[in-house]
Amino acid sequence: MRSVKVTSPLRGARAIVWATLMCGAAFAEPAAGGPAEEPLLAQQPQEYPPPPPGYQPPPSYPQPAPNYPPPNEPQPPPGYSPPAPSYQPPPPGYPQYPPPPPPGYQPQPNYPQYAPPPNYPQAPPNYAPPAPNSQAMPGGGEPPLAAVWTPRELRFVFMGFTAKYSCDGLRDRIRAVLLKLGARPDLEVRQGPCSAPLGTPTAFPGVTIKMNVLEPAGSESYVNGGAPPQVVPAHWKRVDLTASNDAVKLAGDCEIIEQIKQSILPKFTTRNVDYKSTCIPNQLTVGGTQLRADVLIADAPRPPASAAR
16 A cells, blocks of 8 residues: 655745745845846945045125126226117217316326418407408498518429410419509519410419518518518408409419419418318319409508699
């Protein structure tokens, strides 16, 4: 008869517990003779290097204000108020006001003052200036002025492109202009040197002028330590160097009138100079030239008493 072996429940429970312990030991300990497994990264301890000597932890960084501007942008000056919402900047080319002077600015105390040039004609004592735009004529109500004759010399060379002059033609033209401006009749106007025959237009003709002009008595320009010159009565006369009935000829004289105003007119005593010019080389501009001035002119000599009877 076959025997049947029966296992008790207590013995089976012990077998289960023993199997469980053996499985846990297999997972917890490495096999004998094999390398140890490293723990996971999250399970490794974090080690930091020690701080250097004298290290101080930084203070808590202050937070900027809510409307704090960036440090690289220009700051508005004290007292600045933003423009109105409807403000529009001025258009390009609009004149801007000059900036104010810097703090502590002082004007230059030794700023040069204007001084008249040497030999500039001075007004006589107690001289009353004329009214604006006045045109004094002989017998126009102004008292006669005391004047003296003063020598003048200059060299005049005509440089023109529209009109051409010969040497003798320029001499006669300049002589007539000087007499009209009040020069004494004993003036000398000499031509030359001239590269062309008489009566032939030439380039850059010139004349040498020696004359006497009137200056108010009492001016310092004629006082040279010698005997005072003879005083003559004089008056202001309105002289028009562009008064001509030939408009085409006057348009061609634009260049010579311009040079007379620059070189010859300053040698005379004048006031209320009225000059305009629109000279264009090699082109005639009708009505574009005008030269008028009040010039000091000597009074006509009185006839002798025997001739008046």
